[in-house]
Amino acid sequence: MMAQQDFARAYLNELVGLLPKLDTDAIHRAVECMCDARDQGRTIYSCGNGGSASIASQMVVDIVKGASLGREKRMRMMGLTDSVATITALANDVDYASVFVEPLRNFAVPGDVLIAISGSGNSANVLRAVEYANEVGCRTVGLTTAGGGRLKDLVEIPVLVPTDHMGRLEDSFFIVTHIFCYAFMEGGY
Numbered sequence: 001m002m003a004q005q006d007f008a009r010a011y012l013n014e015l016v017g018l019l020p021k022l023d024t025d026a027i028h029r030a031v032e033c034m035c036d037a038r039d040q041g042r043t044i045y046s047c048g049n050g051g052s053a054s055i056a057s058q059m060v061v062d063i064v065k066g067a068s069l070g071r072e073k074r075m076r077m078m079g080l081t082d083s084v085a086t087i088t089a090l091a092n093d094v095d096y097a098s099v100f101v102e103p104l105r106n107f108a109v110p111g112d113v114l115i116a117i118s119g120s121g122n123s124a125n126v127l128r129a130v131e132y133a134n135e136v137g138c139r140t141v142g143l144t145t146a147g148g149g150r151l152k153d154l155v156e157i158p159v160l161v162p163t164d165h166m167g168r169l170e171d172s173f174f175i176v177t178h179i180f181c182y183a184f185m186e187g188g189y
Contacts, residue, residue: 044115114139116129144158161176
């Protein structure tokens with residue numbers, strides 16, 4: 001059995017090995033997409049399930065507060081993951097695949113941006129939201145595994161992480177969303 005200290009070292013080494021493999025061009029294109037949305041007064045939406053939902057919500061905090069507070073150009077962002085009452089009403093009365101697309105039907109307009117996060121790339125509710133966003137002229141960014149799933153092929157800008165390990169996927173998603181946010185807080189956007 002591996003010693004606990006060896007496990008921690010191995011986990012971190014695997015994570016550190018993933019980071020240089022991230023597509024910085026795709027990350028830059030996503031930041032530019034967000035910048036365009038800000039400059040045009042458009043709204044950015046985020047969604048995901050489980051840990052990805054938490055990452056989507058945290059990104060909203062960083063954008064609405066950190067990238068907007070006290071700045072001349074403020075950003076509009078909404079987490080589709082953040083209204084438990086809306087999510088549970090839709091899941092109960094319609095179906096769980098509708099929990100993100102139905103709020104988008106209320107708010108999304110051409111030029112808005114949807115940032116969709118799915119470790120598998122096959123979350124039905126995330127895919128449905130992306131399909132609708134594409135239909136109505138929103139720009140779409142997807143954070144997912146490089147190894148599979150439909151999300152990477154549905155979005156305009158796929159940001160792919162080359163692992164199927166859910167923990168390291170979510171660690172990497174968090175880092176990528178922090179890059180998105182800190183590009184505005186510290187990167188001069």
